[in-house]
Amino acid sequence: EAQVTQNPRYLITVTGKKLTVTCSQNMNHEYMSWYRQDPGLGLRQIYYSMNVEVTDKGDVPEGYKVSRKEKRNFPLILESPSPNQTSLYFCASSARPSGSTDTQYFGPGTRLTVL
Amino acid sequence: AQSVTQPDIHITVSEGASLELRCNYSYGATPYLFWYVQSPGQGLQLLLKYFSGDTLVQGIKGFEAEFKRSQSSFNLRKPSVHWSDAAEYFCAVVGAARQLTFGSGTQLTVLP
16 A cells, blocks of 8 residues: 555654654655645645655745655754744655655655653 | 745635635746645645646545646635535745645535
């Protein structure tokens, strides 16, 4: 079954404690991205990756890092989380970039709370 | 810059009633347009998309949307809503910057 998986699904942490949210896709997609969803703001792109070792900033990259060492995985790293990063996070993948006609396939989301 | 507006934050309809969710975009040429649905606790799923051709687009789950260039709109419709349609709906657009931009979403409640 084609899918995008994220772990963990729920995470409560404290300010400054480094964390990683994993994302994996089994569709051999080249393009992957991370979004955050906040009430009244829709989804905003954090980072994206066009392929292995190729990553770039989205609209709201501050406070986040990513890496793409393998095609299937695209982890999101918060080195020093702050309360304003409390949000619902989605990973997505597609064969071509999100600015194309391709469908984005989304993971189930990770709800992060930073105390 | 491209933008997309969903004017209705929350809509409530009765089961079996018709539904129309509004979406307006700002972009000079013809954008790529999408509707996604987010069921509770789930990720987003594509309902339908438009990028050229027939302006009336059929999607999954009985949804359709019509692209109206003169009104810069891409409204989502369904003739008869089912309780399982309760979810949040997002309109998204790709414009000149070739960047996918989402609207703020419309929460749909379905009354029995």
